[in-house]
Amino acid sequence: MSEEKTKDKAKKQIPLRVSASLYREIAQWAEDDFRSINGQIEYLLTECVKHRKKNYKE
Numbered sequence: 001m002s003e004e005k006t007k008d009k010a011k012k013q014i015p016l017r018v019s020a021s022l023y024r025e026i027a028q029w030a031e032d033d034f035r036s037i038n039g040q041i042e043y044l045l046t047e048c049v050k051h052r053k054k055n056y057k058e
Contacts, residue, residue: 023037
């Protein structure tokens with residue numbers, strides 16, 4: 001694997017603050033989808049970026 005691809009796959013840690021109610025909603029959603037909370041947040045952000053790119057190209 002090239003160095004650039006390896007860097008792209010490396011995970012970055014970011015502090016994230018959300019309200020207690022949003023956290024509960026994401027936690028329940030993650031449980032429903034059999035994901036960790038972190039995994040659910042990453043999935044949702046990935047989907048939002050894909051959606052944005054798709055709409056930006058149109």
